[in-house]
Amino acid sequence: MPGPGEFELIREYFTSRFQTGSRSGTADNGVELGIGDDCALLLPPAGKRLATSVDTLVADVHFPAGGDPYRIASRALRVNLSDLAAMNAEPLWFTLALTLPHSDPAWLEPFARGLAETAHEFGITLVGGDTTKGPLSITIQVTGACARPLRRDGASAGDIIYVSNQLGAAAAALPVVLGEVTVSPRQQQQAETAYYAPEPQFAVARAVEGYASAALDISDGLLADLGHICDASQLGAELNLDQLPVAVLAHSLQADAAVETALTGGDDYQLCFTVPARHRDAVQALQLPITPIGHLSEEPGIRCQWHGKPWQPRGTGYQHF
Amino acid sequence: MPGPGEFELIREYFTSRFQTGSRSGTADNGVELGIGDDCALLLPPAGKRLATSVDTLVADVHFPAGGDPYRIASRALRVNLSDLAAMNAEPLWFTLALTLPHSDPAWLEPFARGLAETAHEFGITLVGGDTTKGPLSITIQVTGACARPLRRDGASAGDIIYVSNQLGAAAAALPVVLGEVTVSPRQQQQAETAYYAPEPQFAVARAVEGYASAALDISDGLLADLGHICDASQLGAELNLDQLPVAVLAHSLQADAAVETALTGGDDYQLCFTVPARHRDAVQALQLPITPIGHLSEEPGIRCQWHGKPWQPRGTGYQHF
Structure with a gap:
């Protein structure tokens, strides 16, 4: 049984669940335009740096391919959020590049739900993505606002x-x-x-x-x-x-x-x-x-x-x- | 023959070629800290929106796996830059999430060179990335500055x-x-x-x-x-x-x-x-x-x-x- 086409798939599992922004103004986290155009349009908070990080999780390298899709999605986002935390940045936006061998609602539904619930828990907004056909892997990029960054390179002997x-x-x-x-x-x-x-x-x-x-x-x-x-x-x-x-x-x-x-x-x-x-x-x-x-x-x-x-x-x- | 480990690989082919930022201040395109920490630190231009887009190119789905790595890299970045162009945004930053079956210098060297030369041509700065082991795929996320966005949803009958x-x-x-x-x-x-x-x-x-x-x-x-x-x-x-x-x-x-x-x-x-x-x-x-x-x-x-x-x-x- 063939799954839905890409555009229906994105709409059904992500756009509806993560809809933000509006034609007339800005929504939470400064998202003026979210999923569905060539680009998302974002208003960064004034006077802060942005911190951004990207991580790919490959099936059977970084997570078991047969694992619970809800937990896989939650872990993928948490792993990326950890980079924001380590930089002392507040979560703003993330994107999802999802490569799937086939479009399977029984996998996508819990995956999207795990992603949405974890995003809600940490106050981060999905602003864009790409779904492609291929071996299962998940690439998430997170962006946060950072007033006082914690870098790797500031240490001294004796610390x-x-x-x-x-x-x-x-x-x-x-x-x-x-x-x-x-x-x-x-x-x-x-x-x-x-x-x-x-x-x-x-x-x-x-x-x-x-x-x-x-x-x-x-x-x-x-x-x-x-x-x-x-x-x-x-x-x-x-x-x-x-x-x-x-x-x-x-x-x-x-x-x-x-x-x-x-x-x-x-x-x-x-x-x-x-x-x-x-x-x-x-x-x-x-x-x-x-x-x-x-x-x-x-x-x-x-x-x-x-x-x-x-x-x-x-x-x-x-x-x- | 095993290739270099991940960290040497990143350093050799990307960090050295794309080094930006400094401990003391900001570099081109507002990059305060580029590759190598938990996050990149970026200073967005004042008074403009950010436009961002992500695309994955999977080997043998979106490009021939045996193609010239220089051209594959250039195309991957151009395809993403096209989304910025279509939104009427000026290129600022991009990240690369590269999944590779093995770490092969003969492939990575021309790939990194193609990416660097294309980035230079369009004035966009590599600020972060991830390299993982798995089936070959390339995920690039581009971010630009946007004063007058061109959206999909503003048209009227007769246009x-x-x-x-x-x-x-x-x-x-x-x-x-x-x-x-x-x-x-x-x-x-x-x-x-x-x-x-x-x-x-x-x-x-x-x-x-x-x-x-x-x-x-x-x-x-x-x-x-x-x-x-x-x-x-x-x-x-x-x-x-x-x-x-x-x-x-x-x-x-x-x-x-x-x-x-x-x-x-x-x-x-x-x-x-x-x-x-x-x-x-x-x-x-x-x-x-x-x-x-x-x-x-x-x-x-x-x-x-x-x-x-x-x-x-x-x-x-x-x-x-």
């Missing part, structure tokens, strides 16, 4: 390294999500939430905007992403693994390798940021869900101590090729 | 329909580009240019900004795209095919079906726009490469006359699914 919440949950969850291991229903649900519903760290970024010297989100694993902060500032790092906030899920699913998972596992989208030592007390007083795990140093490379001894991790993070 | 330059060249060229037919070296070159190097119609759009009631670029074929103008304004159209500017290439390669090709063939990226009859003389006086081909009417649907008789085209344009 304290913090991470938000816990690490390792999504990587520990992956074999469960992929159906490679069987766990209790409760663990199954925890695993799916850890993998599919990462929480962009807008609140933490906003709270530390006056103190942080550098920040990013941990998508490829702490060691790999902290390496980017080090590279951008030409520094190294000293980590105390006894302080590492390892996710309960990593302990329960991968007890033997929990620390390794927390260090090198991707997909958590927690914030990693650095703070000059003089701001330590002020940041502590914010009572955020953050943990100091070490400090930056002049010597290039990242060195780990565990139980008072040097420790060498096996991997360094997700490699895309 | 004259114009197209820029000629139609049908790219569709006629496709079998040549795909290697399905053999032609003279000169025709081969003309065909490759028609297909791979469409010219975004910035100059025409700018010239008619004070007169046009609606406009779009012809990507899926005149009938299909004019249908979008009609739908947006709840109108129909009457076309005189004797006036249709059929491309020489369509005549020389597909003489028997040249008019059909000009009506329904995609990929030309010429401008189709409408002008209220009272502006006819003013638009004529601009001496642009444009042709009036009919007018809008109250009756829904598009009707064609050829040699004084009604004529029914076989197809209506490219269907994506």
Whole structure:
């Protein structure tokens, strides 16, 4: 049974669900004209920078092709929102470039619903897109307004390294999500939430905007992403693994390798940021869900101590090729 | 032989070639921070709208996978620039989401060069991207500044329909580009240019900004795209095919079906726009490469006359699914 043609498909699943703007004026988030013309027309907020980021999720590389379309859509948007959060930007607009092997309403309906509900939750507006025929992949570009950006390249030796919440949950969850291991229903649900519903760290970024010297989100694993902060500032790092906030899920699913998972596992989208030592007390007083795990140093490379001894991790993070 | 890892790949082929911005201030097109952080940081021009559009080109759906990577990159950017032109927006920034089966320097080098040279030609700045492993596809999002947008939905019955330059060249060229037919070296070159190097119609759009009631670029074929103008304004159209500017290439390669090709063939990226009859003389006086081909009417649907008789085209344009 052939699916609907492209234009009907776009109209049915996206335009109607995400309609914004009007002929006469502007709608929420400064959207003058949304989906359906050659371009969207947008009015950027006065006096702020725009922050923009794009990410592609390829089926069976970045998510299981057979996964729940609602959760896949939600995760795709959350992963992109995490880049806005890590830059300390407020969500405004996003576009969706969706490549599909065929136009299947049973897949598109929950996908569009997951996207719409996640967009609503974070106050971001779909302003355009493209649907093409081909192997399943999802490219989302997010744009936000940014008054005080948190860049990667502002750190100095001696700055304290913090991470938000816990690490390792999504990587520990992956074999469960992929159906490679069987766990209790409760663990199954925890695993799916850890993998599919990462929480962009807008609140933490906003709270530390006056103190942080550098920040990013941990998508490829702490060691790999902290390496980017080090590279951008030409520094190294000293980590105390006894302080590492390892996710309960990593302990329960991968007890033997929990620390390794927390260090090198991707997909958590927690914030990693650095703070000059003089701001330590002020940041502590914010009572955020953050943990100091070490400090930056002049010597290039990242060195780990565990139980008072040097420790060498096996991997360094997700490699895309 | 494994190619370079993702981060080296990005650095080598894109970051170095497209480096913009600086730690201390802003660079061209308001780029404060380009490739390499969680987000790009951009300063939009004051007092203008932003126009943005995204398009995905999938290998062997939208371009031949074995084509020249330089030309593929150039075409991918031109196709997106055409959406800015059709909206009457000036190019500012673009992002590239590139999915590749493997990291191959022999492909990436000419691809990056084609992208850089085309970006330079049109004054648009690469500000971010993502490279992922998977089936070859290219998603580009362009953003421009727009003072007087040309939308699809402003037309009225009686408005004259114009197209820029000629139609049908790219569709006629496709079998040549795909290697399905053999032609003279000169025709081969003309065909490759028609297909791979469409010219975004910035100059025409700018010239008619004070007169046009609606406009779009012809990507899926005149009938299909004019249908979008009609739908947006709840109108129909009457076309005189004797006036249709059929491309020489369509005549020389597909003489028997040249008019059909000009009506329904995609990929030309010429401008189709409408002008209220009272502006006819003013638009004529601009001496642009444009042709009036009919007018809008109250009756829904598009009707064609050829040699004084009604004529029914076989197809209506490219269907994506």
